Amino acid sequence: MLTPEHLHALHNLPLAAKRAAEGLLHGAHASRRRGAGLEFSQYRPYQPGDDLRRLDWRLAARSDRYYLRESEVDTSLVVHLVLDATASMNHRDDNGLTKLDYGRLLCAALAYVASQQGDAVALTILHPAGLRHLPPRADARQLPRLYHALETTEATGSFPDAATLAPLTARRQPALTICVSDLYEENGEIERLLTRLRAASGEVLLLQLLARNELEFTFRGAITFEDLETGRTLQLNADQQRRTWQQHLQQWLRDTAQRARTHSFDYYQLSTAEALTSALREFLRRRSLA
Numbered sequence: 001m002l003t004p005e006h007l008h009a010l011h012n013l014p015l016a017a018k019r020a021a022e023g024l025l026h027g028a029h030a031s032r033r034r035g036a037g038l039e040f041s042q043y044r045p046y047q048p049g050d051d052l053r054r055l056d057w058r059l060a061a062r063s064d065r066y067y068l069r070e071s072e073v074d075t076s077l078v079v080h081l082v083l084d085a086t087a088s089m090n091h092r093d094d095n096g097l098t099k100l101d102y103g104r105l106l107c108a109a110l111a112y113v114a115s116q117q118g119d120a121v122a123l124t125i126l127h128p129a130g131l132r133h134l135p136p137r138a139d140a141r142q143l144p145r146l147y148h149a150l151e152t153t154e155a156t157g158s159f160p161d162a163a164t165l166a167p168l169t170a171r172r173q174p175a176l177t178i179c180v181s182d183l184y185e186e187n188g189e190i191e192r193l194l195t196r197l198r199a200a201s202g203e204v205l206l207l208q209l210l211a212r213n214e215l216e217f218t219f220r221g222a223i224t225f226e227d228l229e230t231g232r233t234l235q236l237n238a239d240q241q242r243r244t245w246q247q248h249l250q251q252w253l254r255d256t257a258q259r260a261r262t263h264s265f266d267y268y269q270l271s272t273a274e275a276l277t278s279a280l281r282e283f284l285r286r287r288s289l290a
Contacts, residue, residue, distance in 0.1 A: 002019055002275070003095075003275060004097055004101075004102055004105060004272060005097055007019065007020055013150060014112075014143070016105055016109075017109045020112075020276045021112045021113045021280055024113070024284060025116055077117075077120070077176050078119065078136045078174065078176070079111075079114040079120070079121050079176050080121075080122040080175045080176065080177045080178070080197075080201065081178050082124045082126065082179040082180070083107050083124070083125050083150070084103070084159075084179070085103075085126055085127040085154070085155045085156070086156070086157060086159050087157055087158065088182055088184040088229055089103060089209075091182070091214070091228065093212050093213055093272040094218060094273075095272065098272075099155075099182055099210075100153070100155045101272075102272040104150045104153070105276060106207070106209075106270075106276055107123065107146075107180060108146070110283055111123070113280055117284075118138065121136060121146065122134060122135055122175070125150075126160055127153075127156055128157035128158055128159070128160055129157070130160070131165070132153070133168075157229065158229045159186070159189045168200075169200045172201065174201055176203045177197045177198070177201055177202075177205070178204075179194055179206050179207065180207045180209055181208065182208065182209050182210060183256060191259060194263065194265060195263050203266070204266065205265070205268075205286060206260055206265045206267045208253075208270065209271075209272065211271070217238065217246055221239060222235070222236075222237050223237075223238050253269065266282075
């Protein structure tokens with residue numbers, strides 16, 4: 001199990017994505033359903049209302065019984081990856097990784113897994129200058145496009161306004177939306193976007209990404225914190241404020257999880273110190289239910 005910092009140290013996003021995913025993909029197969037496809041699976045007896053075009057007339061002539069040919073077809077998905085690239089994602093953990101570094105790795109690995117499972121993958125990167133959007137495709141060139149977009153992305157500014165986000169929800173298309181974000185927002189703008197995406201496309205898997213030094217508040221002594229999106233600063237003594245900080249943080253995380261459940265999002269919390277395995281495994285589980 002490779003750590004996130006080891007993967008990041010490869011300085012090769014396609015290789016890192018493959019290494020992060022290959023262990024989980026060993027023995028995994030694309031989910032299938034029976035229906036009218038090309039790969040023959042089995043016969044089943046005819047039932048009133050079945051499509052007569054699927055009857056095996058030769059078998060009927062030999063046996064005087066009516067059977068339908070059933071096939072197996074891949075249950076492919078459209079997987080829409082949404083990466084928060086606002087300035088708060090520049091927060092750096094004690095292992096040297098920023099949230100954006102981890103988010104890049106995670107999205108690249110998810111894209112690799114999805115493509116190996118035969119899914120069409122889309123990517124949207126959210127930043128104030130505008131949306132960087134790659135529409136869903138399942139061709140061989142899509143992964144290099146996604147990797148390049150992720151590698152060249154920098155975190156900056158605050159969350160895009162409603163007008164900038166409007167094209168994302170203007171077209172209804174069934175998809176599994178996977179959002180990677182620290183969920184730092186001013187007035188519920190991320191929550192509103194995901195609510196609209198769920199209405200437009202269906203399922204939403206929300207992966208909240210936090211640094212371990214945030215979760216455990218590993219800071220010591222007098223320290224100045226800066227809001228990376230507004231520039232506001234706060235001076236405090238970390239040792240004196242640790243317990244209060246953690247109480248407020250845990251309450252915020254509980255409230256966040258509750259709101260996600262209210263909107264029927266699948267919600268998971270991740271740390272930049274953790275392996276990518278849990279998020280990839282959850283994606284495979286979600287896909288197997290398709």
